[in-house]
Amino acid sequence: MLAMSEDRFLQDSRQQLSKLHETLMTELIEAKGKAALQAKLLVELRECEEALKRIDIGSFGRCQHCGEAVELNLLKGEPTTRFCLSCNPEI
Ligand SMILES: [Zn+2]
Numbered sequence: 457m458l459a460m461s462e463d464r465f466l467q468d469s470r471q472q473l474s475k476l477h478e479t480l481m482t483e484l485i486e487a488k489g490k491a492a493l494q495a496k497l498l499v500e501l502r503e504c505e506e507a508l509k510r511i512d513i514g515s516f517g518r519c520q521h522c523g524e525a526v527e528l529n530l531l532k533g534e535p536t537t538r539f540c541l542s543c544n545p546e547i
Pocket residue numbers: 519520521522523524539540541542543544
């Protein structure tokens with residue numbers, strides 16, 4: 457990742473995650489009484505909060521398995537992702 461564009465990228469990601477957080481909070485309120493949906497939203501909410509925390513501590517964009525930089529396209533599409541392409545269990 458280029459140092460020059462890093463700040464901008466982090467800012468964008470933070471904004472994207474904050475917005476996602478807001479959306480999830482709203483959906484969570486609307487999901488009142490639907491336990492399965494609530495559980496799913498809570499997981500997403502936690503992932504979102506963890507990603508925001510990673511921006512604060514400077515480990516955002518690092519694969520939590522191998523420590524390599526996560527592919528930028530992957531991060532942009534899904535800023536809550538914690539693994540690079542080769543370590544991602546969902547791909
Ligand atoms: Zn990895």
